[in-house]
Amino acid sequence: MERFKAEKQQGSGELVVKLAGHIDEDATFNGLDLNGAQKVVLELEGVTAINSCGIREWIKWIRTAPNGAAIVYKKCPKVIVDQINMVAGFLPDNGKVESFFVPYYSDESGNEKMILFQEGKEFKGGELFPPPEVKDEAGAQMEMDVIEAKYFKFLK
Amino acid sequence: MTVTKKIINFETYDSLLEEGIDRSFDWQQISVFDGAEPSIVLGEAMGQAASHILQNTDRHFAQELNSSAIMLTDQLAFEKYPLSIILSPGVDPVSNEPKLQILSKNFNSAGQKSEVLTSISEALDNLAVQSSLKGDILVIADELITNAIYNAPFVDLENCLPGAPRDNRNIKTPEAKAATLLMGRDSNRIVIGCKDQYGSLNFQKFLTRVKNCYDAGVAATMRMDGAGGAGIGSFMIFNTAMSFYVDIKKGVHTSVFCVLPLGMSNRQRSAMPKNLHFRFSK
Numbered sequence: 001m002e003r004f005k006a007e008k009q010q011g012s013g014e015l016v017v018k019l020a021g022h023i024d025e026d027a028t029f030n031g032l033d034l035n036g037a038q039k040v041v042l043e044l045e046g047v048t049a050i051n052s053c054g055i056r057e058w059i060k061w062i063r064t065a066p067n068g069a070a071i072v073y074k075k076c077p078k079v080i081v082d083q084i085n086m087v088a089g090f091l092p093d094n095g096k097v098e099s100f101f102v103p104y105y106s107d108e109s110g111n112e113k114m115i116l117f118q119e120g121k122e123f124k125g126g127e128l129f130p131p132p133e134v135k136d137e138a139g140a141q142m143e144m145d146v147i148e149a150k151y152f153k154f155l156k
Numbered sequence: 157m158t159v160t161k162k163i164i165n166f167e168t169y170d171s172l173l174e175e176g177i178d179r180s181f182d183w184q185q186i187s188v189f190d191g192a193e194p195s196i197v198l199g200e201a202m203g204q205a206a207s208h209i210l211q212n213t214d215r216h217f218a219q220e221l222n223s224s225a226i227m228l229t230d231q232l233a234f235e236k237y238p239l240s241i242i243l244s245p246g247v248d249p250v251s252n253e254p255k256l257q258i259l260s261k262n263f264n265s266a267g268q269k270s271e272v273l274t275s276i277s278e279a280l281d282n283l284a285v286q287s288s289l290k291g292d293i294l295v296i297a298d299e300l301i302t303n304a305i306y307n308a309p310f311v312d313l314e315n316c317l318p319g320a321p322r323d324n325r326n327i328k329t330p331e332a333k334a335a336t337l338l339m340g341r342d343s344n345r346i347v348i349g350c351k352d353q354y355g356s357l358n359f360q361k362f363l364t365r366v367k368n369c370y371d372a373g374v375a376a377t378m379r380m381d382g383a384g385g386a387g388i389g390s391f392m393i394f395n396t397a398m399s400f401y402v403d404i405k406k407g408v409h410t411s412v413f414c415v416l417p418l419g420m421s422n423r424q425r426s427a428m429p430k431n432l433h434f435r436f437s438k
Contacts, residue, residue, distance in 0.1 A: 001270055001273045001274055001277060001294075003270075024298065024302075025302070025322035025323065026325070048291075049291065049294055049295065049298070051295070051298045051299060051302065051389070051392070052299060052302075052385065052386040052387075052388045052389040052392055053302070053322050053385070053386055055378070055386060055388065056378060056379075056380060056386040056388075059375075059378075059380070060380065078288070078291070079291065086374050087373075087374045087375050087378070088373055088374070088375035088376075089375050090375075103288055103422055105286075105288075105421040105422065105423070107421065110286065110419065112286055112287055112288060143421075143423075144423075145288070145421045145422045145423045146422065146423055146426075147423055147426050147427060150426070
């Protein structure tokens, strides 16, 4: 299991926090002070898992962002999208998802693939514009492997 | 999901019981639904109308029914051979149990959690299960281990206390009271479970908490204060599993086993209705 890792980069008024690994009771958000940021960008591609303690710690931490700060979640893996849909406050009211991964699956080959959906391209204003065709490495047709009403709930 | 309907003509299912299965149980202990939502399944269990809540739309309905019959008639079989009773209830469990088992790990400290999860992850890689299924199994395993280390030894029987602080990395219970994580499979299903030696799970509270997550939402149910559990781990386990088995002997042991289907897309898996089996051993 990949351990939790966090990296913080301060730009002009923009704080970029890169999170990776398993977010659980051992994950510490203490060094990731969000005070003073006008915009917080979370890069989440490397997050592999999150447990119940991790969810609680995340919510406590994200609540420390200043009121009025824009919060942007980028490259959310499925584990993060699931929590956004399931746990109110996991994505705060002033937060938005700029991009996220959607699992695709081929019944024929059993292969899986994650496709990045980006705002303005694959989704816009609550509407979806999925790629017309997704194939695996062997050329087998792949289908979106989620229940759409559940997985894209957060876009509405 | 299909329309929920509780089936009351139990005799219809008698022919699905394997030869040699003891039929001297009370059929009222088995509720059969036609694709019921999780909240209805949990409500049925809370009312104690039945201890085995099954879905006849499940492709493994016959096995679920046979497992129920064994759990209702044999006090020891599930305790000794859980994998066999779950996956192939009609087969001799003594010889079958080792064939089904992939992994068995004892643990008694917080420091061992990562090592146990790594073993599970490696075992799943060897089986070449899909990555989304692997993720689901690890979610269940994480919560089961956390519960066995931080909750089972420390909560009272009413489960009023939230367990040991999660930031205490030195939590350790006596080796003789170690918990066991077990994983097994057949060609269609995979089972992951954990048995602790405390028997402190208050099942009515468990059901209430999980049902509340479905009815009122996860955030409304979550414990935000204190350093104990967040109170949603049980929901994460139940919500991820297709079938859920609990066996509690107060003060002696709690066994929780979850079943997930193999070779299915994430979408099909998420749409499957849930079965729930529980038993209080004497």
